[in-house]
Amino acid sequence: MESFRKTARVAGIFYLGMALFGVFGIMYVPSTLFVPGDATATAMNIKGNEMLFRLGIVSNLTCQVLFIFLALQLYKLFKSVNASQARLLVGLVIASVPVSFISTLNQYIALILLSSADYLKVFDDGEINAMIMLFLKIHSEGIAIAEIFWGLWLFPFGYLAYHSGFIPRIFGILLIINCIAYVINSLTHLLVPELQGTVGTFLAVPLMVGEFAIMFWLLIKGVRDQKPAFA
Numbered sequence: 001m002e003s004f005r006k007t008a009r010v011a012g013i014f015y016l017g018m019a020l021f022g023v024f025g026i027m028y029v030p031s032t033l034f035v036p037g038d039a040t041a042t043a044m045n046i047k048g049n050e051m052l053f054r055l056g057i058v059s060n061l062t063c064q065v066l067f068i069f070l071a072l073q074l075y076k077l078f079k080s081v082n083a084s085q086a087r088l089l090v091g092l093v094i095a096s097v098p099v100s101f102i103s104t105l106n107q108y109i110a111l112i113l114l115s116s117a118d119y120l121k122v123f124d125d126g127e128i129n130a131m132i133m134l135f136l137k138i139h140s141e142g143i144a145i146a147e148i149f150w151g152l153w154l155f156p157f158g159y160l161a162y163h164s165g166f167i168p169r170i171f172g173i174l175l176i177i178n179c180i181a182y183v184i185n186s187l188t189h190l191l192v193p194e195l196q197g198t199v200g201t202f203l204a205v206p207l208m209v210g211e212f213a214i215m216f217w218l219l220i221k222g223v224r225d226q227k228p229a230f231a
Contacts, residue, residue, distance in 0.1 A: 005223050012217075016215060018067055039130050043133075053111065103146060110136055113135070145190075147185060151179045151186065171210070
């Protein structure tokens with residue numbers, strides 16, 4: 001059990017790191033610099049806080065790298081419970097990472113547009129600002145697509161936690177609820193964006209409680225003192 005506990009706590013460390021970098025890059029930086037509907041103000045904010053914007057990009061990329069390490073660590077933890085579900089967990093995480101990386105590339109394009117390179121002089125400031133806003137919008141749409149995978153991987157995770165025997169079953173249930181909330185939130189954004197604000201507010205708790213609960217359990221407790229179950 002000591003080996004299981006160590007593996008679980010390392011997974012918790014990766015999870016915490018992913019959460020911190022993700023909150024900074026995906027939530028804090030955009031909310032600080034981006035002004036909805038105002039391309040000029042957004043461009044000025046990015047230009048005046050370029051290092052913060054760059055740190056946001058690096059944080060996004062770091063978050064995704066940690067996501068891979070987290071998935072591999074969870075595979076080690078749960079492969080004895082159900083190897084096929086553990087592989088599915090890893091596969092869904094791996095599938096999400098290129099989507100997130102390509103989405104983040106659009107943020108870097110915004111920096112290129114602000115670089116005042118000679119080949120950009122054919123565009124006036126208004127056109128440059130509009131293109132910056134366009135690429136930031138593409139980035140946000142990419143995040144909405146990645147959210148589908150951020151939800152789906154939680155289903156095998158929840159299944160494994162529920163059947164493991166060394167993690168309380170309530171965490172498995174919460175993770176599956178978290179999965180459903182992510183998928184609903186993403187599909188709402190893609191299909192009926194005018195309802196995104198209302199649905200996002202309604203799903204605020206389900207979108208967080210499962211992952212934060214299991215993250216702190218892994219960090220603090222690790223696993224229960226009992227042999228793993230098999231599903």
